[in-house]
Amino acid sequence: xxxxxxxxxxxxxxxxxxxxxxxxxxxxxxxxxxxxxxxxxxxxxxxxxxxxxxxxxxxxxxxxxxxxxxxxxxxxxxxxxxxxxxxxxxxxxxxxxxxxxxxxxxxxxxxxxxxxxxxxxxxxxxxxxxxxxxxxxxxxxxxxxxxxxxxxxxxxxxxxxxxxxxxxxxxxxxxxxxxxxxxxxxxxxxxxxxxxxxxxxxxxxxxxxxxxxxxxxxxxxxxxxxxxxxxxxxxxxxxxxxxxxxxxxxxxxxxxxxxxxxxxxxxxxxxxxxxxxxxxxxxxxxxxxxxxxxxxxxxxxxxxxxxxxxxxxxxxxxxxxxxxxxxxxxxxxxxxxxxxxxxxxxxxxxxxxxxxxxxxxxxxxxxxxxxxxxxxxxxxxxxxxxxxxx
Numbered sequence: 001x002x003x004x005x006x007x008x009x010x011x012x013x014x015x016x017x018x019x020x021x022x023x024x025x026x027x028x029x030x031x032x033x034x035x036x037x038x039x040x041x042x043x044x045x046x047x048x049x050x051x052x053x054x055x056x057x058x059x060x061x062x063x064x065x066x067x068x069x070x071x072x073x074x075x076x077x078x079x080x081x082x083x084x085x086x087x088x089x090x091x092x093x094x095x096x097x098x099x100x101x102x103x104x105x106x107x108x109x110x111x112x113x114x115x116x117x118x119x120x121x122x123x124x125x126x127x128x129x130x131x132x133x134x135x136x137x138x139x140x141x142x143x144x145x146x147x148x149x150x151x152x153x154x155x156x157x158x159x160x161x162x163x164x165x166x167x168x169x170x171x172x173x174x175x176x177x178x179x180x181x182x183x184x185x186x187x188x189x190x191x192x193x194x195x196x197x198x199x200x201x202x203x204x205x206x207x208x209x210x211x212x213x214x215x216x217x218x219x220x221x222x223x224x225x226x227x228x229x230x231x232x233x234x235x236x237x238x239x240x241x242x243x244x245x246x247x248x249x250x251x252x253x254x255x256x257x258x259x260x261x262x263x264x265x266x267x268x269x270x271x272x273x274x275x276x277x278x279x280x281x282x283x284x285x286x287x288x289x290x291x292x293x294x295x296x297x298x299x300x301x302x303x304x305x306x307x308x309x310x311x312x313x314x315x316x317x318x319x320x321x322x323x324x325x326x327x328x329x330x331x332x333x334x335x336x337x338x339x340x341x342x343x344x345x346x347x348x349x350x351x352x353x354x355x356x357x358x359x360x361x362x363x364x365x366x367x368x369x370x371x372x373x374x375x376x377x378x379x380x381x382x383x384x385x386x387x388x389x390x
Contacts, residue, residue, distance in 0.1 A: 041085035042078065042342045044069070044332070045105030045114035047126070049093030053218065056245045056274055057321055058118050061140050062088065063313050064325030065115055071308070072329070078337040084329075087111055091122055093218075098122030102129045112342045113138065115328050117157070118321075119243050120144035120191045127152050136345050138328045141269060141321055144190055148369045154345045156352050156370040158324045158331075160292050162194055165268025168290040168376035170202035172389060176378075177263060177288070179236035181209045185226055185251065186241030186267075188215035195241045195267055211235050218243075223251045227258050237263040242270060249278035256283045265289060268376065273317045276381055284381045288389060292374045293320040293361050296388065302360040327359035 046065055048058035069084040077083045087109045089101035098116070105111045106129065114130060117123035117139030124146060130137035137155040139147060143162040148155065160168075173179065182203055186192035196213045203210050211233040214226040230238065238255070242248035248266055255264070264287045266275075271289035295306060295318065305326055306318040332348075334357065339347035349370075357364045365373050378389040 039082075041083045042336070043085050043087055043109060043111045044329070045102075045109060045111035045116070046086050046088045047091045047098060047101040047105065047114065047116040048088070048118050049122075050088075050090035052092050052094075053246045054093035054119060054244045057141070057243075057270075058090075058093070060272075060274075060316075060319050060321040061118055061325040063309065063316070064322035064327075065329045067305075067308055067312055067322070068326045068329035068333075070312075072333050078333050079340070079342060082342075084333065091116075093119055093122060095122045095125040098126050099129055102126045106130075106133050106135060112136070113332060113336075113348075115140065115325070115332065117142040117147070120147065120162075121189050123147055124190065127155055130155065134345055136332070136348055138332055140325050140328055143269065144194065146190075148371045152370065154349050156349075156366055156372070158328050158364070158372045159269060160374060160376050161371060162191065162268075163198055165290050165376055166195055166198040167202065168378065169265055169268055169288070170199060170206075172288065172290065172378040173237065173265060174202070174206040174208065176389070177237065179208060179263065181211050181233075181235045182237045182239055183211050183230045183233055183235035183262075184213040184239045184241070185223070185230060186213070186215055186239075187243055187247070188217050191243060192241050195239075199239050220247075221250060223254050224258065227251070227255055227260055231258060231260045235262055237265065239265050241267040243267075244270070245272055245275040245278055248275050249280075249283070252279040252283040252287065263288070269320060271379060271381070271386060272319050272321070273386065274319070276384060276386065281384050284384075286380060286382070288378065288380045290376045290378050291320055292376050293323045294377060294379065294386070294388060297360065297362065299358075299360070299362055301358055302362075305360040323360040327357070327361065327364065330359060331357045331364070 048062050050058045069086055073083045091098040091101045113136035115138045118141055120142045123142035131152045139157040141159040145161055148157055184196050200210050266289045268290045276284040309318040309322055335348045335351040336342045338351045352366050361374050379386050380389040
């Protein structure tokens with residue numbers, strides 16, 4: 001009987017000893033892993049169109065992301081001095097390629113978040129991948145409303161929406177330019193057809209007659225047939241919706257060759273200094289648009305961005321895509337730091353929805369569906385410069 005009690009007590013002591021040993025071992029491993037993790041970089045995925053007709057826009061956005069990451073790392077990183085490591089792929093602006101690169105970033109490269117979305121159609125496909133992975137997905141400039149309205153609790157778009165930008169431009173056209181007739185030329189995809197409908201709705205309410213609409217394909221380089229038909233309708237204003245500098249500049253030059261003499265607008269966010277340079281002074285003069293970023297915005301963040309961008313990427317001028325992309329990387333790092341995690345998507349998303357961020361465009365907040373709230377200003381090209389339209 002006594003022997004059995006001694007055996008039982010010995011077993012209890014051994015059991016307690018094992019518990020203490022494993023507890024100490026777990027604590028040691030946890031401390032070791034934490035120290036090791038502190039040396040590991042935080043991998044952020046980036047997928048952009050870096051080749052093909054949309055490469056100008058993709059490169060400007062990548063520049064902005066890289067500039068912000070460099071600044072963050074130079075200033076000590078985030079989450080106890082961890083550095084940002086960017087993993088970059090070229091999605092060519094193609095929906096299938098965009099899905100492939102997003103899956104590769106998640107499954108192969110094990111990124112903790114992704115900054116993507118230069119244009120709408122690839123972004124609509126990509127967001128389904130990031131939603132399934134429950135990963136933070138930061139959209140830079142893609143504007144289609146379904147990107148946010150279809151529901152993705154961890155997706156946040158920095159650019160304005162198509163409808164907000166279209167309405168801002170239409171309001172300026174209606175109130176200041178006051179045409180009686182208009183004609184639409186846009187790309188044949190979700191983006192182009194949505195804009196056509198939005199312009200039509202705005203103009204019908206204002207009594208402006210939309211004489212017709214024309215659509216071209218993404219790979220087209222000759223727009224003379226479309227422009228000739230448009231010229232024959234004799235509209236007072238051309239409502240152009242081109243998703244890239246290369247396409248827009250070609251259309252503007254061919255319009256001049258055809259002597260299609262009408263006022264011109266370009267869809268929000270695509271009237272850039274590169275477009276003006278590619279199109280030339282004559283073709284780009286007095287082209288109107290709307291945008292949420294201007295060089296003249298007077299705040300410390302914008303002044304820093306312009307100086308740093310033009311120093312780093314000389315002779316490329318600071319631009320709207322770069323400014324928004326700079327915000328994307330900056331705000332993501334701030335949200336992770338504030339959430340004290342690079343992997344807790346739920347906490348990071350909560351920070352986005354409850355924080356007022358400060359960037360080159362000023363103060364930015366996000367609504368409940370992840371849409372950034374910013375001001376869209378009317379702009380125009382005058383003497384080769386993009387200025388606030390009066």
